Amino acid sequence: MLRNWDMSKVSDGKLYTSNDMAKLGCQECAGCSECCRIVGDSIVLDPYDIYCLSGHLGQSFEELLASKLSLGVVDGIVLPHLNIADDGSGCGFLDKAGRCSVHSVRPGICRLFPLGRIFNDGTFSYFLQVNECKKSNRTKVKISKWLDIPNLPQYERFVNDWHWYLKGLSEEAAACEDAEKLKQISMRVLQRFYLAAYDMERDFYEQFYMRLRGK
Numbered sequence: 001m002l003r004n005w006d007m008s009k010v011s012d013g014k015l016y017t018s019n020d021m022a023k024l025g026c027q028e029c030a031g032c033s034e035c036c037r038i039v040g041d042s043i044v045l046d047p048y049d050i051y052c053l054s055g056h057l058g059q060s061f062e063e064l065l066a067s068k069l070s071l072g073v074v075d076g077i078v079l080p081h082l083n084i085a086d087d088g089s090g091c092g093f094l095d096k097a098g099r100c101s102v103h104s105v106r107p108g109i110c111r112l113f114p115l116g117r118i119f120n121d122g123t124f125s126y127f128l129q130v131n132e133c134k135k136s137n138r139t140k141v142k143i144s145k146w147l148d149i150p151n152l153p154q155y156e157r158f159v160n161d162w163h164w165y166l167k168g169l170s171e172e173a174a175a176c177e178d179a180e181k182l183k184q185i186s187m188r189v190l191q192r193f194y195l196a197a198y199d200m201e202r203d204f205y206e207q208f209y210m211r212l213r214g215k
């Protein structure tokens with residue numbers, strides 16, 4: 001997402017790589033599910049999130065959209081996000097005990113929190129949002145362990161490539177004055193990366209990069 005804000009007000013001022021340690025350990029969120037309840041439409045899902053959720057739940061993108069997801073506009077492009085009810089009940093994937101029922105395949109933004117990503121010069125770094133997690137006495141954890149995602153180098157490459165691809169499209173959308181063309185840009189993204197089903201027997205990244213290359 002393209003945002004203008006002052007890093008010094010929200011972070012500890014440091015930029016991290018996944019090999020660094022940061023104060024993230026929050027006792028496994030015991031007794032707290034705040035970030036799954038008050039985050040509005042901000043948990044935007046990338047194609048890898050959909051691949052993981054679809055594979056785990058056995059549901060197509062359309063089926064997920066009918067229950068747990070909605071579409072919204074992010075920097076001019078229509079993208080899916082988690083439905084977070086504003087009555088306090090929060091994400092539809094929270095179970096009765098206030099735990100994530102899809103923890104093993106939780107979206108990338110959920111894995112990150114309270115880290116954020118900052119993109120610059122064709123790459124990205126992590127930063128720590130110091131005012132977000134409600135737990136005090138957080139312990140230092142290596143970021144790669146915190147993210148807990150298979151094949152992290154490849155995942156980070158994908159995150160970066162996806163960001164810069166969307167950024168290019170957002171700039172195209174911002175310069176576009178033709179409503180029909182704007183709609184086509186978003187439909188192209190939705191159709192190519194979300195609606196066209198992924199083969200769960202095949203590697204995600206191979207399929208993603210074929211789609212990115214327009215094949």
Ligand code: SF4
Nearest residue numbers: 036091093094100110
């Ligand atoms: S998917 Fe899981 S971790 Fe993410 S907001 Fe929903 S309940 Fe929380």
Ligand code: SF4
Nearest residue numbers: 029032034035133134
């Ligand atoms: S506020 Fe902190 S402890 Fe609470 S759910 Fe979020 S990360 Fe976990």
